[in-house]
Amino acid sequence: MKETISTEDILGNIRDRERYIIFGYATMCKTCDIAETMLSVAASTRGISYERINLNFYKTLIEVYQIRSAPALLLFKNGRLVKEVYAFQSVTYLNEVLTEFLIDED
Template identity: 40%
Template sequence: MIEVTIDSWKQLQQDREKKVFFVHTPFCATCQLAERMLAIIEETKPNQSFYRLNASFFPGFMEKNKIKSVPALLLVEKGVVRDHLYAFESVTKLHEVLEKWH
C-alpha cells in the first residue's frame, strides 16, 4: 500500500486516474483487520495500487466528502469520491467491489 503524505496528497488530488484509497486511523482495530484483508487482495492483484490515508491527517477531506467512519475504501476519480465501502465483510466482498470499480 502506498502511504499518502501531506506532500503527496496535493499531487494525488490532481491526478485524473481512478484510485482506491484505504482510509484508516492508527488505533482502530477494525481498520487493522480491514488492512489485512486488503493485503490479501494486493497479493492477487499486483497491478492494483492502494493508497493508505490516515484520516487523522486529512480532516478537511473527511468533512468535505462526508466520510462517516473508518475503515473506508474509496474510489476516487479526478479528485472526487465516486463510490465508497464501509463494511469490510470479507476478502471475497472486497474483490467483488474492486472488480466493479475497475
C-alpha cells in the same frame, strides 16, 4: 505521528490519476487492522496499490468527502468519488468491489 503524504498531494492524485484508491484508518482501531489485512490480500490478487492514510491527520479530506467512519475505502475514477466502503465484509467482497472498480466504462 506525521502525515506521510500531504492533503494537497492526495487531492492532486485524485484529480490527476485515472484511478486512485484511499484506505483510511484510525490509530488504535482493531477493525481497521483487520480491514487492511483483507484489503491487502484483495489488492495483491488484482495487482493494484492504494494510499494508506491515518484519518486523524486529514480533517480536510474528511470534510470534503464526508468520510463517516474508519476504516474507509474510497475509490476514485477521473477525479470523482465513485464508491465508498465502510463495511469490509470479506476478501471475496473486496475482490468484487475492486474488480468492478477496474472495469472501464464506455
